[in-house]
Amino acid sequence: MSDAPKIPQTEPRYSATFDKNTASEIRRAAATGIYDIRGAGAKRKLPHFDDLLFLGASISRYPLEGYREKCGTDVILGNRFAKKPIHLKTPVTIAGMSFGALSGPAKEALGRGASAVGTSTTTGDGGMTPEERGQSSILVYQYLPSRYGMNPDDLRKADAIEVVIGQGAKPGGGGMLLGQKISDRVAKMRCLPKGVDQRSACRHPDWTGPDDLEIKIAEIREITDWEKPIYVKVGATRPYFDVALAVKAGADVVVLDGMQGGTAATQEVFIEHVGIPILAAIRPAVQALQDLGMHRKVQLIVSGGIRNGADVAKALALGADAVAIGTAALIALGDNDPHLEEEYNKLGTTAGAYDDWHEGKDPAGITTQDPELMKRLDPVKAGRRLANYLSVLTMEAQVIARACGKSHLHNLEPEDLVALTLEASAMAKVPLAGTNWIPGVSQF
């Protein structure tokens, strides 16, 4: 035995660079030889709407009386060329999510919830289902590179058509639906053998550049007798140019999806490393519309991480006409609910983190094609929850707008906002709180 003094031990220290999650991904990759595929959007912390604040009214501005004085929320989409523009009661729409990725009952629930509050839902890769058309009073039909299930009868049945160029979670990437989810019905709608790992193309098969897009949009207008608004959806990458080109190509509405935007199944590396946050994309997009004299004439719908009425109000204040939600709508339906914790544990995950949507084992019955799991989602009750949530988003946005003295959500403006961080200030082009400083725009 020695009496040598005990040397204090340093606590074991994890590397910030090689943290637990990173190391576990290296081990997974080494074991399988294939990249990680998952659903949902970017999970890392990004500059976002939380980094902005509203100033509210003061001596120099007066507010509107809550509940008493009107604060409009409606929005008209597609009145540039379409004979039948869309009129929504709230500027919160349901983003395109494919049947295939989502179950029939989930699509039905989205339709029920949206219709109850007077807003639209959107189809997705894989075509239009009777569940969704039946329940959605306003349905936007996506025109995607894969053209799975695309047909002129459904085009004529749609209330608007959305030409999808890209998506925030994977700008420049195609779709993926793994074999587990290619049920008989999904296979038939997509004209594929059952059980294949389906790849959706990343480029449209019959056009390439913006000049072609203009002809393509004209074709869809001709087929539908110029009745329906035509949206163009892009992932946020070079928003100024993409929006300008979409407008030039004849879009009625531009949909801009930031990198936080959800996906049904994409490579993790793609989700986390390609594209820019929606906060950074809105101002350049609005600038493009303004430079073309088209702001509020071609409407802008933004998405990617919209969670509450404050996010809605901030997006509109930065110049958007409406927003779209995907992930939040699924949570409202019942996705990742803690009451299913035991079942999430069996799948090796935990409520709130479950994102292996491509495996089709969703215990909530939403991102699955398994007939037994699907039955767990009651489309009427889930639709009700979504309607409630959409109403809350709208009311919350109104609370903020009234506090800023606005009689319509669309009267919110960048001048109502300040930023908490330098990044957010530079991206959203609103001053750092308490200063007049906007990096890149004005001097400190």
Added chain:
Amino acid sequence: MEAVTFDLEKTPLREVNQYLHSDAAELDGKTVTITNPGGTHNIAVGLKADVDVVIDGHAGYYAAGMNQVANVVIEGSAGTGVAENMMSGRVHVKGFASNAAGATAQGGLLVIDGDAGLRCGISMKGVDIVVGGSVGSFSAFMAQAGNLVILGDAGEALGDSLYEARIFVRGNIQSLGADCEVKPMDEEARQILVKLLKESGHADVDPDSFTLLGSARTLYNFHVDNAGAY
């Protein structure tokens, strides 16, 4: 048979297409001739009635796009995406067709007497396409279902990432795409070929002079050892 003529130099395309979208009662059994097409895009798109349409000259992009039931003849050549996403009916191009002819089409018959450009039959989902001449590179890329008959030669990467479509080629093939392979001509395929040759005006061509290609189905499920092919 009643005949109607539109001169595209005098009547705007929108009016012509609108007329072609009239009720079946108005159109059924009629022949509509479109003169002076001059390469206009989107002629006769979205038809859904049993009508004969003759485009008397060259058509631009997407002629007869999304066609249902109708019988469209293009006397000249056709631009990109002729008969794209056709559902049924018949489209006949007497001249050449540009890129992406018959792209994503789900049914009906597309006949091209001349050559077709790049990506002929890309993502086709059930259509039958007969090309009298040759096809450009990347034809039948990700083709899911239907039959592509090529009387001439094929360019590079024919049938790349093919699903369940059949490709019949009579001439030379520059190269096959990933997962596309030569298949023995079984009786079912031979009969399909004979029927398509007949319907496209090539009854005299010997079906035994064709090679049948289909999917090797090795890319149907992701596997690390196929990474190079993705």
